[in-house]
Amino acid sequence: MAPGFNPVAYAVPGFVLLVLLEMVWAWRKSPNSYEPRDTLTSLAMGLGSTIAGALTAGLVGAAFLAVYQYRLFEIGWAWWAWAACFVLDDMAYYWFHRTAHRVRWFWASHVNHHSSQHYNLSTALRQTWTGTIAFSFIFRLPLLLIGFPPEMILFCAGLNLIYQFWFHTEAVDKCPRWFEAIFNTPSHHRVHHATNPLYLDRNYAGVFIIWDRLFGTFQPELDEVRPHYGIVKQLGSFNLLWVAFHEWIGIARDMWNAPWGSKLGYLWRPPGWSHDASRDTSDAIRERWLARTAQAPAE
């Protein structure tokens, strides 16, 4: 494999084709699944993300090589190493993703993926511009310490990202039960993108949904609770720069206005946390909703 080989670049034509096919589906079945300005914003975020990734690739590569020097084992390129790397990388992704929803510093770079009120294949491409700057790659460093080669990890991460594209759709209802039990699917990931209190901060998986089942964050999609997509405080804007940077600006404003003892809380505490308890975290919203619905049917 050539150094720096990126499978995602080769998948891009397939992404474009599938978006096109889903748009035809939307035209026939569900016209409001797409909105031209939303689609333009999502796709432009995707392009910006690849450019940002290319500009910061050197930093990630240098960090990977530096850490790899301290590896515990010489794993090499055996077939089983690829399989192990893919599975462990997916677990690393789970923990990155969970942290990205629970720590505002990481949320600031991840939130733009959730900022669309639509859930379609173009939403999958609404990717971060600031992931490397936020040091999101640190979650993969343990794999280097174990001894997986950097190129292998980056390749597996690329495959992981490609897999995650297809399930950003409402065109597929449920997959076969065995598949839903093991893999992340459109149904599982619709829950993840939903703002319904029951669904908030659930289903963080990349490829294997088993991580959510294992670590207690799984929530099946219920027929009686139709997902509403986006973020708790909907953005209400198609402005590309605002989509990319709004949460960073929010953090800066909050830290500026907060008393000295509380400033850092806006970096490491969950999104929605505030020093004067004037806002709600996902946990607070869910608890309040559960209390209200204890005597009433869901939603």
Next chain:
Amino acid sequence: MGGLTAAQFIQPAVSLLAILALAWLAHGMRLGEDVRIRGEDHARDLAREAVCDFDVVDLVLDRAGIGALLRDTRGRVMLIKRHGAHFVARLLDTHADAQLDRNFLTIGSGEKTFGRVTLDLGNKAQVWAGSLRRLGV
């Protein structure tokens, strides 16, 4: 920069063209067209989607259904407005602003990027303008 190949320049340019083509196609296929608030129940649902414990006691709809103002049992006032093929909501506070012009009430949440909306509230416009003034808006 010396390591950059022609392909590395061409790829983003082709991607940009594909993006513009897809967005143009979505427009041409009339996807995401014209959503309206269908009635009071729809407005209540939208309010609960935005804030799960927002129990509406009073509301007024724009005559064309492009927005609404709602008040809950705790005296909070919510503005709902159209955004693309969906709706967005904000609880109004002292940072918001409102301007009355006969039956039309122009309201902003105080957030520049959220924008302002002019609602045709008929003869209820004055009452709601007064209500917003009492909020400190």
